Amino acid sequence: xxxxxxxxxxxxxxxxxxxxxxxxxxxxxxxxxxxxxxxxxxxxxxxxxxxxxxxxxxxxxxxxxxxxxxxxxxxxxxxxxxxxxxxxxxxxxxxxxxxxxxxxxxxxxxxxxxxxxxxxxxxxxxxxxxxxxxxxxxxxxxxxxxxxxxxxxxxxxxxxxxxxxxxxxxxxxxxxxxxxxxxxxxxxxxxxxxxxxxxxxxxxxxxxxxxxxxxxxxxxxxxxxxxxxxxxxxxxxxxxxxxxxxxxxxxxxxxxxxxxxxxxxxxxxxxxxxxxxxxxxxxxxxxxxxxxxxxxxxxxxxxxxxxxxxxxxxxxxxxxxxxxxxxxxxxxxxxxxxxxxxxxxxxxxxxxxxxxxxxxxxxxxxxxxxxxxxxxxxxxxxxxxxxxxxxxxxxxxxxxxxxxxxxxxxxxxxxxxxxxxxxxxxxxxxxxxxxx
Amino acid sequence: xxxxxxxxxxxxxxxxxxxxxxxxxxxxxxxxxxxxxxxxxxxxxxxxxxxxxxxxxxxxxxxxxxxxxxxxxxxxxxxxxxxxxxxxxxxxxxxxxxxxxxxxxxxxxxxxxxxxxxxxxxxxxxxxxxxxxxxxxxxxxxxxxxxxxxxxxxxxxxxxxxxxxxxxxxxxxxxxxxxxxxxxxxxxxxxxxxxxxxxxxxxxxxxxxxxxxxxxxxxxxxxxxxxxxxxxxxxxxxxxxxxxxxxxxxxxxxxxxxxxxxxxxxxxxxxxxxxxxxxxxx
Numbered sequence: 001x002x003x004x005x006x007x008x009x010x011x012x013x014x015x016x017x018x019x020x021x022x023x024x025x026x027x028x029x030x031x032x033x034x035x036x037x038x039x040x041x042x043x044x045x046x047x048x049x050x051x052x053x054x055x056x057x058x059x060x061x062x063x064x065x066x067x068x069x070x071x072x073x074x075x076x077x078x079x080x081x082x083x084x085x086x087x088x089x090x091x092x093x094x095x096x097x098x099x100x101x102x103x104x105x106x107x108x109x110x111x112x113x114x115x116x117x118x119x120x121x122x123x124x125x126x127x128x129x130x131x132x133x134x135x136x137x138x139x140x141x142x143x144x145x146x147x148x149x150x151x152x153x154x155x156x157x158x159x160x161x162x163x164x165x166x167x168x169x170x171x172x173x174x175x176x177x178x179x180x181x182x183x184x185x186x187x188x189x190x191x192x193x194x195x196x197x198x199x200x201x202x203x204x205x206x207x208x209x210x211x212x213x214x215x216x217x218x219x220x221x222x223x224x225x226x227x228x229x230x231x232x233x234x235x236x237x238x239x240x241x242x243x244x245x246x247x248x249x250x251x252x253x254x255x256x257x258x259x260x261x262x263x264x265x266x267x268x269x270x271x272x273x274x275x276x277x278x279x280x281x282x283x284x285x286x287x288x289x290x291x292x293x294x295x296x297x298x299x300x301x302x303x304x305x306x307x308x309x310x311x312x313x314x315x316x317x318x319x320x321x322x323x324x325x326x327x328x329x330x331x332x333x334x335x336x337x338x339x340x341x342x343x344x345x346x347x348x349x350x351x352x353x354x355x356x357x358x359x360x361x362x363x364x365x366x367x368x369x370x371x372x373x374x375x376x377x378x379x380x381x382x383x384x385x386x387x388x389x390x391x392x393x394x395x396x397x398x399x400x401x402x403x404x405x406x407x408x409x410x411x412x413x414x415x416x417x418x419x420x421x422x423x424x425x426x427x428x429x430x431x432x433x434x435x436x
Numbered sequence: 437x438x439x440x441x442x443x444x445x446x447x448x449x450x451x452x453x454x455x456x457x458x459x460x461x462x463x464x465x466x467x468x469x470x471x472x473x474x475x476x477x478x479x480x481x482x483x484x485x486x487x488x489x490x491x492x493x494x495x496x497x498x499x500x501x502x503x504x505x506x507x508x509x510x511x512x513x514x515x516x517x518x519x520x521x522x523x524x525x526x527x528x529x530x531x532x533x534x535x536x537x538x539x540x541x542x543x544x545x546x547x548x549x550x551x552x553x554x555x556x557x558x559x560x561x562x563x564x565x566x567x568x569x570x571x572x573x574x575x576x577x578x579x580x581x582x583x584x585x586x587x588x589x590x591x592x593x594x595x596x597x598x599x600x601x602x603x604x605x606x607x608x609x610x611x612x613x614x615x616x617x618x619x620x621x622x623x624x625x626x627x628x629x630x631x632x633x634x635x636x637x638x639x640x641x642x643x644x645x646x647x648x649x650x651x652x653x654x655x656x657x658x659x660x661x662x663x664x665x666x667x668x669x670x671x672x673x674x675x676x677x678x679x680x681x682x683x684x685x686x687x688x689x690x691x692x693x694x695x696x697x698x699x700x701x702x703x704x705x706x707x708x709x710x711x712x713x714x715x716x717x718x
Contacts, residue, residue, distance in 0.1 A: 004651050011658045029603040036604050043673070044571040045684055047660035050669025054571075057659060092651070098583065098608065099575045100601075101652050256663040272664070350547040360548045 001082060003092065009082040013062035013073050014108055016258070017165075017221065018251040022054040022103035022138040024216030025160045035097060035104075035137035037160065037216075042103050055106035055140060056096055060084055060122050064110030068167070068178040070226050072258040073110045083112065086125035094133050104138030104160075105129070115147035119155060126158035138216075143193070145185040152189055153213070156196055161216040161248070164190045166241075169234050173227035176263055190245050193218045197246070217248035224278060225271035226255035226264055232292075232301035235281050239292040242285060252278045277303040284309055287341055288334045306397040311337045314374060315396075318389055321374045322381060326355050337396075338370030358382050370396060442469035444485040447526075449473035451518055455495035457488045458530055471526040498533075506536045506543060517558050521591040521617070528554045562591050569593055570600065572678050575610060576649070577642040583610040584638045586681050592617040595630060602628045613638070649683045656684040 023041030043052035059073075061083035067075045084092075093105045107125065112118045122141060129135045141159035143152050156162050164186055168174045171183045193214060200213035220241065224234065238250045254275040257264065281303060284290040288310070295309050296302075304312050314321065314337050323332055325347055333344040343366045350356060350364055357377045361368060372382045373392045381387060401407050443466045447453035457471050469483055479485050502510055517529050532555035536543040546552050575583035583605070587593065594614045598621040601612065605623070612621045613636050620631045679685035 004647070004654060007651055008654055008658055011655050015659045015661055029606055032607055034605065034607055040567075042567075042571045045656055045682065046670045046674040047656060048667065048670055049660045049664040050666045050673065051660070051664075052673065053656060053659060056655070095648055096652065098605070099577075099648060099652070100571075100573045100585070100605075103571075254664075256661060346547065349545045353542060353546045354548055356548075363550075363553060364547055 003088055006082040006084055006088070007058065007092065009080050010058045010060075010062060010084060011056075013110070014057045014059045014106070016072060016253065016256070017057060017106070017108055017142070018253045019140065019163060019219055019221060019249065020052055020054045020057055020106060021161075021219075021249065022140075024248055025138070027136055027160075027215075030134075030136060033134035033136050034094070035135050037104070037136065037138045041138075044100070044102055054103045055138065056093055056102045056104070057106040058084070058089070058108075060086075060089070060107060060109035060118065060125065061112040062110045063112055065113065066111050066178075066180040068180065069263055070167070070177050070223055070255070070258070077258075084125070086121055087128055089125050090128040090133065090135075093129060094135060097135070097137050102137075104140070106140045107159075108142035109144060111144060115144040116151060118144045119147040119151040123151065123154050123158060126155070130158055140216075143189050145181050145189065147189075149189075149192055152192055153196060156193065156214040157211050159214060161219060162193050162214045163219040163221070164193070166220045166222045166237075166250075168227055169222050169224075169229040169237055170227065173229060177226065187245075190218065190220065190247075194245050217246070219247055219249040219251065221251035221253055223255050224252045224275055225268070230301040231274070231278065231281075231303045232296040232298070234278060235285070235292045235296055238278075238282055239285055250282060252282070273305055274303070277305070277309060281309045284313075289331055290335075306400045307393075308337070310335070311370065311396050315389060315393055318387075318392075322376045322387060323374060324376050324379065325361065326351060326378065336371050336374045338367055338372075338374075343367070343371075440466045442467045442480075442483045444469045444477055444479055444483065445471045445488050446475055446477065446485055447471065447473055447488045448490050450490060451515070452492060452495040453488065453490040454518065454526060454529075455498040456491045457526075458533055459491075459494040459498050460486070460488050461530065468527075468530065470524070471530050472523070473526065474523065502533065502536065505540055507541060509544070510536055513555070513559060516562060516596070517555060519592040519595055520558050520562055521589070522558060522561070525558060528558050531555075562593075562596075565589050565591050566593055566596055568674075569678065570597065572674075572682060573597070573601070573612060574681060574683060575605075577645050578639045579642050580639050581609065581642070582639075583608055584613065585610070586613050586615065586638070588614065588616045588678075588681060590677075592619055594619045594621045597621065598623065598628045598630065611636070611638075653684050 021041050022037070023039060025037050026039045027037040029036040041054060043054050045053040047053055061081075062073045062079075063081040063083055064071075064073045064075060072079070089105075089107075093102070096102045097104070107122055109118050109122060112121065126139060126141065129139070138161075139159040140161045140163065141155050143155060143162055143164050145164065152162070166186055167178055167181065174181065174183055196213045197217065200210070203210040204212065222234070234252070241247045241250055252275050254271045281295050284295065285292065290313070294313060303309055307315070314335070320332075320335065323336055325333070330344055330348060333339055333347060334341065339347070346364050347356065347361070347366060350360065354360070355378060358368070361377065368382070372385050373387070373395065375381070443461075443464065445457040445461055445468070447457040453473070454471070461468050461471065469479070470477070475487075477485065499511065502514070514529055514533070517525060517532075522528070528551075531551040535546075535549055535551045539546060543549070543552055547556065569587060569589045573585045573587055575585045578584050592614065594612050594617070597612055601610065601621075602623045607625065609624050611623075614620070615636070618633045618635070620634055620636050622629055622631060674682075674685075
């Protein structure tokens with residue numbers, strides 16, 4: 001088979017893997033060897049679906065012996081099959097890297113014969129790449145569930161990031177849809193990778209030339225919307241994965257129908273908004289100091305489609321607001337909807353030289369669209385903004401409701417100077433310009 | 437307070453020339469309208485233009501002054517800002533120098549000062565484009581064995597790129613060429629240098645190069661997930677301005693595309709507009 005044809009089949013088979021990040025590790029270049037890695041990662045192109053192309057994302061083989069219902073490469077699915085030889089793939093990676101097409105290789109595989117054989121082929125490929133070609137670019141490798149610990153260790157020494165796919169959020173779902181992959185086979189390697197990384201850190205302290213084991217950490221992904229798991233379960237799971245398994249990233253993948261099975265939802269729209277909300281919640285967990293229990297609880301186990309998770313939290317905790325931008329600490333600023341890490345840093349920097357008012361905030365390009373309801377400058381809220389739950393809710397969800405045709409009649413009549421409930425100059429402006 | 441008619445300073449386009457112009461602007465004590473390397477600048481009524489002759493000594497004095505008063509970090513900012521493609525960049529940097537010399541190190545955090553903020557945005561714009569275009573550089577192997585890449589960014593990025601790429605691809609000779617800014621960076625496996633004002637004609641592509649370009653195009657097409665096609669998202673991350681030098685975004689590549697058995701005329705596996713060049717519904 002022609003190599004181009006193999007690439008076509010095997011990149012097509014790998015495209016449902018979400019992770020394409022090349023971040024997390026800095027590896028300086030070495031004279032005479034090709035490549036380096038930068039911790040921020042670099043995107044090299046963007047596919048028609050808007051996802052970044054950073055790594056050459058392929059499977060070693062899609063001739064899988066498993067039969068997981070949600071997967072396009074399942075044994076019972078009728079499609080073209082191909083397998084790269086380790087050398088072919090290593091050479092292709094080098095050729096693409098030289099042309100600055102990619103940041104490195106993302107290597108996963110269907111289960112070829114058995115998990116150990118598959119992992120051996122992957123290790124062989126990376127051996128050629130790292131050893132023979134002296135490749136110092138990024139490698140993200142997926143461990144195959146059920147492979148031996150020795151092979152996982154070997155793979156970890158060759159790759160920058162290791163990942164184990166959790167596939168589905170709960171054990172029951174997994175048992176139902178992926179009978180060949182018991183959850184123990186997934187969490188076991190995840191724990192081993194974590195221990196390997198911890199052990200490697202101490203080795204690196206003792207011997208600076210000890211080979212690095214998965215220096216960019218590990219990640220996982222799960223499919224959202226194929227099974228009835230709630231957002232609460234998912235966010236809690238993500239939190240415990242970050243804490244217990246010290247993962248760098250958890251990826252969520254909105255379920256796209258790839259086959260017909262009585263166990264799977266059919267003809268449902270791809271839950272892209274749900275995926276987006278979960279990523280927002282994920283960011284709140286990792287960078288904003290939120291915990292899963294703050295975002296969701298048993299009484300409201302799903303994230304709101306109209307509000308982002310931070311807005312939801314803020315509306316439930318109005319007692320913490322409004323926040324005075326001139327005195328609030330970083331932690332508190334980060335809790336204000338509409339102020340992110342960049343905005344908070346900028347406020348903290350600018351605050352050192354002067355007291356801030358709303359005009360300065362605008363000049364600093366801190367977006368006030370949402371933040372205006374939750375902050376004061378020099379003790380005052382933005383003129384025209386009223387601090388009142390119902391009104392804030394209406395203003396924050398205005399665009400979302402309008403695009404869904406959910407605006408209700410009474411909203412027009414609220415243009416009353418004394419009636420209360422009028423909040424946000426934006427809404428007033430909209431009323432006045434007759435956009436309703 | 438400086439008085440008299442506002443002056444526009446014209447220098448030769450080098451960093452040394454720019455520093456000399458800054459020196460003169462301080463020395464002449466007249467209001468500064470603009471500093472520019474463009475000799476065809478229009479002066480307004482009652483304004484004058486002065487051509488500045490580059491003087492290494494004066495430039496060094498400015499540099500030393502900034503280093504002493506504000507620090508090396510500020511010089512680094514000026515160096516980066518100098519490669520901006522904005523036609524007001526010289527004036528923006530000059531105003532920033534004035535603010536910095538007045539305030540010393542405090543200037544770094546004085547984000548509400550209009551001149552400091554303008555500089556911040558100038559650098560932000562360069563930083564954004566540098567990060568993006570760094571991934572969009574596409575080398576092709578030429579028949580003489582040199583890897584050649586053409587880029588057309590808005591800012592003059594080649595000087596910023598050369599150290600990064602010379603590090604990463606230290607085992608291969610390469611050229612990054614920016615015809616828009618008439619700038620080329622050349623690396624010959626021992627060191628890199630910039631060639632300014634050169635019109636460069638690249639040699640022919642090496643044999644077999646087309647097969648890699650075709651495979652790359654194929655990969656980019658295939659990797660998109662059908663259920664999530666969004667031209668808007670794609671353009672948001674990768675504006676059309678950069679497409680002309682990206683082989684994967686060219687409407688058709690000169691050599692017949694690879695055609696697999698399960699492809700039809702619409703594109704790969706029947707996906708319409710799987711990648712860029714076919715019309716994608718918004």
